[in-house]
Amino acid sequence: MTNLSILGTGNMGQVIASVAAKGGHNVQQLGVDDLGAPVTGDVVVLAVPYPAVADVIAQRGEQLAGRVVVDITNPLDFETFDSLVVPADSSAAAEIAAALPQSRVLKAFNTTFAGTLAAGNVGSLPTTVLIAGDDADAKATLAAIVTSGGLKAIDAGSLKRARELEAVGFLQLTLAANEKVSWTGGFGVAA
Protein backbone atom coordinates (compact mmCIF):
# COMPACT_ATOMS: atom_id res chain seq x y z
CA MET A 1 0.00 0.00 0.00
CA THR A 2 1.31 3.40 -1.01
CA ASN A 3 0.39 6.81 0.36
CA LEU A 4 -0.60 8.98 -2.57
CA SER A 5 -1.32 12.70 -2.62
CA ILE A 6 -3.18 14.20 -5.53
CA LEU A 7 -2.96 17.94 -5.99
CA GLY A 8 -5.99 18.93 -8.01
CA THR A 9 -9.65 18.02 -7.92
CA GLY A 10 -10.54 18.15 -11.61
CA ASN A 11 -11.49 15.24 -13.86
CA MET A 12 -7.99 13.79 -14.00
CA GLY A 13 -7.33 14.20 -10.28
CA GLN A 14 -10.61 12.50 -9.45
CA VAL A 15 -10.15 9.56 -11.77
CA ILE A 16 -6.54 8.96 -10.70
CA ALA A 17 -7.74 9.04 -7.09
CA SER A 18 -10.38 6.50 -8.02
CA VAL A 19 -7.85 4.17 -9.68
CA ALA A 20 -5.54 4.35 -6.64
CA ALA A 21 -8.37 3.83 -4.17
CA LYS A 22 -9.55 0.82 -6.17
CA GLY A 23 -6.02 -0.58 -5.76
CA GLY A 24 -6.25 -0.22 -1.98
CA HIS A 25 -3.91 2.74 -1.61
CA ASN A 26 -4.26 5.68 0.78
CA VAL A 27 -5.29 8.76 -1.17
CA GLN A 28 -5.05 12.36 0.02
CA GLN A 29 -6.69 14.77 -2.41
CA LEU A 30 -5.93 18.46 -2.09
CA GLY A 31 -7.56 21.35 -3.93
CA VAL A 32 -6.68 25.01 -4.21
CA ASP A 33 -8.48 25.73 -0.93
CA ASP A 34 -6.35 23.22 0.98
CA LEU A 35 -3.12 25.20 0.99
CA GLY A 36 -2.84 24.82 4.76
CA ALA A 37 -2.80 21.04 4.57
CA PRO A 38 0.68 19.58 4.09
CA VAL A 39 1.31 16.93 1.47
CA THR A 40 1.63 13.51 3.10
CA GLY A 41 1.95 11.10 0.18
CA ASP A 42 5.15 9.36 -0.84
CA VAL A 43 3.87 9.74 -4.39
CA VAL A 44 2.43 13.14 -5.34
CA VAL A 45 0.43 13.61 -8.53
CA LEU A 46 0.39 17.15 -9.93
CA ALA A 47 -3.13 16.93 -11.33
CA VAL A 48 -3.38 20.55 -12.32
CA PRO A 49 -3.24 22.22 -15.74
CA TYR A 50 0.27 23.06 -16.89
CA PRO A 51 -0.12 26.84 -16.33
CA ALA A 52 -0.88 26.15 -12.64
CA VAL A 53 2.19 23.99 -12.02
CA ALA A 54 4.51 26.93 -11.34
CA ASP A 55 2.19 28.12 -8.54
CA VAL A 56 2.07 24.65 -7.00
CA ILE A 57 5.85 24.44 -7.05
CA ALA A 58 6.14 27.91 -5.51
CA GLN A 59 3.67 26.96 -2.78
CA ARG A 60 4.69 23.40 -2.06
CA GLY A 61 8.14 22.91 -3.57
CA GLU A 62 9.81 22.25 -0.22
CA GLN A 63 7.13 19.74 0.75
CA LEU A 64 7.80 17.81 -2.44
CA ALA A 65 11.46 17.16 -1.59
CA GLY A 66 12.18 13.46 -1.20
CA ARG A 67 8.90 12.42 -2.83
CA VAL A 68 8.00 10.93 -6.18
CA VAL A 69 6.28 13.67 -8.20
CA VAL A 70 4.11 12.70 -11.14
CA ASP A 71 3.60 15.22 -13.93
CA ILE A 72 0.46 14.49 -15.96
CA THR A 73 0.31 17.72 -17.95
CA ASN A 74 -0.09 18.36 -21.64
CA PRO A 75 1.49 21.79 -22.05
CA LEU A 76 -0.52 22.86 -25.09
CA ASP A 77 -1.06 26.34 -26.36
CA PHE A 78 -4.82 26.00 -25.93
CA GLU A 79 -5.48 29.19 -27.89
CA THR A 80 -4.03 27.81 -31.11
CA PHE A 81 -4.04 24.03 -30.51
CA ASP A 82 -1.05 24.14 -32.83
CA SER A 83 1.99 23.89 -30.56
CA LEU A 84 3.28 23.23 -27.07
CA VAL A 85 4.36 26.05 -24.78
CA VAL A 86 7.55 24.30 -23.66
CA PRO A 87 10.77 24.46 -25.73
CA ALA A 88 10.80 22.02 -28.67
CA ASP A 89 13.80 20.13 -27.32
CA SER A 90 12.42 19.87 -23.78
CA SER A 91 9.22 18.90 -21.98
CA ALA A 92 7.03 20.05 -19.12
CA ALA A 93 8.39 17.11 -17.14
CA ALA A 94 11.99 18.18 -17.72
CA GLU A 95 11.16 21.70 -16.58
CA ILE A 96 9.42 20.40 -13.47
CA ALA A 97 12.35 18.09 -12.70
CA ALA A 98 14.71 21.06 -12.99
CA ALA A 99 12.54 23.04 -10.56
CA LEU A 100 12.33 20.13 -8.10
CA PRO A 101 15.88 18.75 -7.90
CA GLN A 102 15.15 16.91 -4.66
CA SER A 103 12.13 15.05 -6.05
CA ARG A 104 12.06 12.03 -8.34
CA VAL A 105 9.90 13.27 -11.22
CA LEU A 106 7.89 10.96 -13.47
CA LYS A 107 5.77 11.64 -16.53
CA ALA A 108 2.57 9.60 -16.67
CA PHE A 109 -1.17 9.75 -17.35
CA ASN A 110 -0.84 12.43 -20.05
CA THR A 111 -1.56 10.00 -22.90
CA THR A 112 -4.76 8.62 -21.35
CA PHE A 113 -7.96 10.65 -21.35
CA ALA A 114 -9.89 10.70 -18.07
CA GLY A 115 -12.61 8.69 -19.78
CA THR A 116 -10.26 5.84 -20.63
CA LEU A 117 -8.76 5.80 -17.11
CA ALA A 118 -12.29 5.52 -15.72
CA ALA A 119 -13.48 2.90 -18.20
CA GLY A 120 -10.33 0.78 -18.11
CA ASN A 121 -10.24 0.49 -21.86
CA VAL A 122 -9.43 2.40 -25.04
CA GLY A 123 -11.88 0.88 -27.48
CA SER A 124 -11.18 -2.86 -27.25
CA LEU A 125 -7.71 -2.45 -25.72
CA PRO A 126 -7.02 -2.22 -21.99
CA THR A 127 -6.03 1.29 -20.87
CA THR A 128 -2.25 1.51 -20.59
CA VAL A 129 -0.46 4.21 -18.60
CA LEU A 130 2.94 5.06 -20.10
CA ILE A 131 5.47 6.06 -17.44
CA ALA A 132 8.76 7.84 -18.15
CA GLY A 133 11.39 8.74 -15.57
CA ASP A 134 14.98 8.35 -14.52
CA ASP A 135 14.34 6.45 -11.25
CA ALA A 136 13.46 2.79 -11.72
CA ASP A 137 12.09 2.36 -8.19
CA ALA A 138 9.80 5.37 -8.57
CA LYS A 139 8.51 4.03 -11.87
CA ALA A 140 7.89 0.60 -10.34
CA THR A 141 5.98 2.18 -7.42
CA LEU A 142 3.71 4.11 -9.77
CA ALA A 143 3.27 1.10 -12.05
CA ALA A 144 2.17 -0.96 -9.05
CA ILE A 145 -0.47 1.65 -8.17
CA VAL A 146 -1.74 1.67 -11.74
CA THR A 147 -1.91 -2.11 -12.12
CA SER A 148 -3.49 -2.62 -8.69
CA GLY A 149 -6.21 -0.25 -9.89
CA GLY A 150 -6.97 -2.51 -12.85
CA LEU A 151 -5.04 -0.73 -15.60
CA LYS A 152 -1.87 -1.64 -17.46
CA ALA A 153 1.42 0.21 -17.11
CA ILE A 154 4.47 0.34 -19.36
CA ASP A 155 7.89 1.73 -18.55
CA ALA A 156 8.39 4.13 -21.46
CA GLY A 157 12.03 4.86 -20.66
CA SER A 158 13.98 7.77 -19.22
CA LEU A 159 12.52 11.18 -18.45
CA LYS A 160 13.80 12.30 -21.86
CA ARG A 161 10.93 10.28 -23.35
CA ALA A 162 8.51 12.74 -21.70
CA ARG A 163 9.05 14.83 -24.81
CA GLU A 164 7.57 12.05 -26.95
CA LEU A 165 4.81 11.33 -24.42
CA GLU A 166 3.84 15.00 -24.55
CA ALA A 167 3.79 14.82 -28.35
CA VAL A 168 1.46 11.80 -28.13
CA GLY A 169 -0.78 13.68 -25.67
CA PHE A 170 -0.77 16.79 -27.84
CA LEU A 171 -1.62 14.84 -31.01
CA GLN A 172 -4.36 12.91 -29.23
CA LEU A 173 -5.92 16.13 -27.93
CA THR A 174 -5.96 17.63 -31.43
CA LEU A 175 -7.58 14.45 -32.81
CA ALA A 176 -10.29 14.59 -30.15
CA ALA A 177 -10.83 18.34 -30.52
CA ASN A 178 -11.26 17.78 -34.27
CA GLU A 179 -13.63 14.87 -33.66
CA LYS A 180 -11.35 12.33 -35.32
CA VAL A 181 -11.48 10.27 -32.12
CA SER A 182 -13.80 10.52 -29.13
CA TRP A 183 -12.83 11.56 -25.60
CA THR A 184 -13.25 7.91 -24.59
CA GLY A 185 -10.94 6.71 -27.38
CA GLY A 186 -7.58 7.77 -28.73
CA PHE A 187 -4.31 5.88 -28.59
CA GLY A 188 -4.40 2.42 -27.11
CA VAL A 189 -1.37 0.19 -26.65
CA ALA A 190 -1.32 -3.40 -27.90
CA ALA A 191 1.34 -5.61 -26.40
Next chain:
Amino acid sequence: MTNLSILGTGNMGQVIASVAAKGGHNVQQLGVDDLGAPVTGDVVVLAVPYPAVADVIAQRGEQLAGRVVVDITNPLDFETFDSLVVPADSSAAAEIAAALPQSRVLKAFNTTFAGTLAAGNVGSLPTTVLIAGDDADAKATLAAIVTSGGLKAIDAGSLKRARELEAVGFLQLTLAANEKVSWTGGFGVAA
Protein backbone atom coordinates in the same frame (compact mmCIF):
# COMPACT_ATOMS: atom_id res chain seq x y z
CA MET B 1 -8.09 3.92 -59.13
CA THR B 2 -4.86 5.75 -58.39
CA ASN B 3 -1.43 5.23 -59.92
CA LEU B 4 1.00 4.72 -57.08
CA SER B 5 4.79 4.54 -57.22
CA ILE B 6 6.70 3.08 -54.32
CA LEU B 7 10.40 3.85 -54.09
CA GLY B 8 11.90 1.11 -51.98
CA THR B 9 11.51 -2.65 -51.83
CA GLY B 10 11.96 -3.30 -48.11
CA ASN B 11 9.33 -4.51 -45.65
CA MET B 12 7.42 -1.24 -45.59
CA GLY B 13 7.53 -0.75 -49.35
CA GLN B 14 6.28 -4.28 -49.91
CA VAL B 15 3.43 -4.08 -47.45
CA ILE B 16 2.26 -0.66 -48.67
CA ALA B 17 2.32 -2.06 -52.22
CA SER B 18 0.23 -4.97 -51.00
CA VAL B 19 -2.33 -2.69 -49.33
CA ALA B 20 -2.64 -0.56 -52.48
CA ALA B 21 -2.89 -3.58 -54.77
CA LYS B 22 -5.61 -5.05 -52.55
CA GLY B 23 -7.50 -1.78 -53.05
CA GLY B 24 -7.31 -2.18 -56.82
CA HIS B 25 -4.73 0.52 -57.48
CA ASN B 26 -1.90 0.45 -60.03
CA VAL B 27 1.39 -0.02 -58.22
CA GLN B 28 4.85 0.65 -59.64
CA GLN B 29 7.59 -0.51 -57.27
CA LEU B 30 11.12 0.75 -57.86
CA GLY B 31 14.30 -0.36 -56.12
CA VAL B 32 17.80 1.04 -56.12
CA ASP B 33 18.57 -0.83 -59.33
CA ASP B 34 15.70 0.82 -61.19
CA LEU B 35 17.19 4.29 -61.47
CA GLY B 36 16.59 4.29 -65.22
CA ALA B 37 12.84 3.82 -64.80
CA PRO B 38 10.94 7.08 -64.43
CA VAL B 39 8.37 7.48 -61.68
CA THR B 40 4.86 7.23 -63.11
CA GLY B 41 2.59 7.37 -60.07
CA ASP B 42 0.47 10.36 -59.12
CA VAL B 43 1.22 9.35 -55.53
CA VAL B 44 4.84 8.47 -54.73
CA VAL B 45 5.76 6.74 -51.48
CA LEU B 46 9.33 7.28 -50.29
CA ALA B 47 9.69 3.85 -48.70
CA VAL B 48 13.36 4.17 -47.92
CA PRO B 49 15.17 4.74 -44.60
CA TYR B 50 15.56 8.40 -43.69
CA PRO B 51 19.31 8.50 -44.46
CA ALA B 52 18.55 7.43 -48.06
CA VAL B 53 15.93 10.13 -48.70
CA ALA B 54 18.49 12.79 -49.68
CA ASP B 55 19.83 10.50 -52.42
CA VAL B 56 16.35 9.80 -53.73
CA ILE B 57 15.60 13.52 -53.87
CA ALA B 58 18.92 14.19 -55.63
CA GLN B 59 18.18 11.45 -58.17
CA ARG B 60 14.48 11.92 -58.73
CA GLY B 61 13.56 15.36 -57.36
CA GLU B 62 12.52 16.73 -60.75
CA GLN B 63 10.36 13.67 -61.43
CA LEU B 64 8.51 14.26 -58.17
CA ALA B 65 7.32 17.73 -59.17
CA GLY B 66 3.52 17.90 -59.37
CA ARG B 67 3.07 14.62 -57.51
CA VAL B 68 1.90 13.71 -54.04
CA VAL B 69 4.96 12.52 -52.11
CA VAL B 70 4.47 10.40 -49.00
CA ASP B 71 7.19 10.42 -46.34
CA ILE B 72 7.02 7.33 -44.12
CA THR B 73 10.34 7.75 -42.32
CA ASN B 74 11.22 7.66 -38.65
CA PRO B 75 14.40 9.72 -38.53
CA LEU B 76 15.90 8.08 -35.46
CA ASP B 77 19.48 8.10 -34.38
CA PHE B 78 19.66 4.31 -34.59
CA GLU B 79 23.00 4.21 -32.79
CA THR B 80 21.60 5.65 -29.57
CA PHE B 81 17.83 5.07 -29.96
CA ASP B 82 17.64 8.20 -27.79
CA SER B 83 16.86 11.03 -30.20
CA LEU B 84 15.84 11.99 -33.70
CA VAL B 85 18.37 13.32 -36.21
CA VAL B 86 16.11 16.16 -37.38
CA PRO B 87 15.91 19.49 -35.50
CA ALA B 88 13.64 19.35 -32.44
CA ASP B 89 11.28 21.98 -33.82
CA SER B 90 11.04 20.37 -37.26
CA SER B 91 10.44 16.96 -38.83
CA ALA B 92 11.72 14.78 -41.63
CA ALA B 93 8.53 15.60 -43.50
CA ALA B 94 9.11 19.34 -43.18
CA GLU B 95 12.65 18.94 -44.49
CA ILE B 96 11.45 16.85 -47.41
CA ALA B 97 8.72 19.38 -48.18
CA ALA B 98 11.33 22.15 -48.20
CA ALA B 99 13.47 20.13 -50.62
CA LEU B 100 10.49 19.38 -52.89
CA PRO B 101 8.61 22.69 -53.18
CA GLN B 102 6.72 21.53 -56.28
CA SER B 103 5.38 18.36 -54.62
CA ARG B 104 2.54 18.00 -52.16
CA VAL B 105 4.21 16.21 -49.24
CA LEU B 106 2.33 14.04 -46.77
CA LYS B 107 3.47 12.21 -43.65
CA ALA B 108 1.92 8.77 -43.23
CA PHE B 109 2.64 5.13 -42.37
CA ASN B 110 5.39 6.01 -39.86
CA THR B 111 3.24 5.12 -36.83
CA THR B 112 2.24 1.67 -38.13
CA PHE B 113 4.71 -1.21 -38.07
CA ALA B 114 4.86 -3.31 -41.26
CA GLY B 115 3.34 -6.18 -39.28
CA THR B 116 0.23 -4.19 -38.39
CA LEU B 117 -0.20 -2.92 -41.96
CA ALA B 118 -0.04 -6.53 -43.16
CA ALA B 119 -2.33 -7.93 -40.47
CA GLY B 120 -4.90 -5.14 -40.59
CA ASN B 121 -4.99 -4.84 -36.84
CA VAL B 122 -3.05 -3.60 -33.83
CA GLY B 123 -4.08 -6.09 -31.18
CA SER B 124 -7.87 -5.93 -31.22
CA LEU B 125 -8.04 -2.53 -32.94
CA PRO B 126 -8.11 -2.04 -36.70
CA THR B 127 -4.86 -0.64 -38.09
CA THR B 128 -5.20 3.12 -38.59
CA VAL B 129 -2.90 5.15 -40.81
CA LEU B 130 -2.45 8.71 -39.54
CA ILE B 131 -1.95 11.19 -42.39
CA ALA B 132 -0.62 14.73 -41.95
CA GLY B 133 -0.26 17.29 -44.71
CA ASP B 134 -1.20 20.73 -45.93
CA ASP B 135 -3.15 19.64 -49.03
CA ALA B 136 -6.63 18.29 -48.31
CA ASP B 137 -7.03 16.66 -51.73
CA ALA B 138 -3.72 14.85 -51.41
CA LYS B 139 -4.69 13.58 -47.97
CA ALA B 140 -8.07 12.40 -49.28
CA THR B 141 -6.39 10.57 -52.17
CA LEU B 142 -4.04 8.72 -49.83
CA ALA B 143 -6.82 8.01 -47.34
CA ALA B 144 -8.86 6.45 -50.17
CA ILE B 145 -5.95 4.16 -51.06
CA VAL B 146 -5.57 3.12 -47.42
CA THR B 147 -9.26 2.45 -46.83
CA SER B 148 -9.71 0.61 -50.14
CA GLY B 149 -6.92 -1.68 -48.94
CA GLY B 150 -8.89 -2.57 -45.82
CA LEU B 151 -7.27 -0.26 -43.27
CA LYS B 152 -8.51 2.86 -41.52
CA ALA B 153 -7.18 6.35 -42.15
CA ILE B 154 -7.38 9.52 -40.07
CA ASP B 155 -6.53 13.04 -41.15
CA ALA B 156 -4.07 14.06 -38.42
CA GLY B 157 -3.92 17.71 -39.44
CA SER B 158 -1.39 19.94 -41.16
CA LEU B 159 2.15 18.93 -42.05
CA LYS B 160 3.25 20.56 -38.78
CA ARG B 161 1.76 17.52 -37.03
CA ALA B 162 4.43 15.37 -38.70
CA ARG B 163 6.59 16.40 -35.75
CA GLU B 164 4.17 14.67 -33.37
CA LEU B 165 3.72 11.69 -35.71
CA GLU B 166 7.49 11.25 -35.75
CA ALA B 167 7.52 11.40 -31.95
CA VAL B 168 4.86 8.66 -31.87
CA GLY B 169 6.89 6.57 -34.32
CA PHE B 170 10.08 7.14 -32.33
CA LEU B 171 8.44 6.21 -29.01
CA GLN B 172 6.83 3.13 -30.54
CA LEU B 173 10.18 1.97 -31.95
CA THR B 174 11.84 2.34 -28.54
CA LEU B 175 9.00 0.39 -26.91
CA ALA B 176 9.38 -2.44 -29.43
CA ALA B 177 13.18 -2.43 -29.25
CA ASN B 178 12.90 -2.70 -25.45
CA GLU B 179 10.32 -5.49 -25.76
CA LYS B 180 7.56 -3.48 -24.08
CA VAL B 181 5.39 -4.10 -27.13
CA SER B 182 5.81 -6.54 -30.01
CA TRP B 183 6.51 -5.65 -33.64
CA THR B 184 2.90 -6.63 -34.42
CA GLY B 185 1.54 -4.35 -31.67
CA GLY B 186 2.18 -0.79 -30.56
CA PHE B 187 -0.16 2.17 -30.75
CA GLY B 188 -3.65 1.50 -32.03
CA VAL B 189 -6.31 4.16 -32.50
CA ALA B 190 -9.79 3.78 -31.05
CA ALA B 191 -12.45 6.00 -32.56
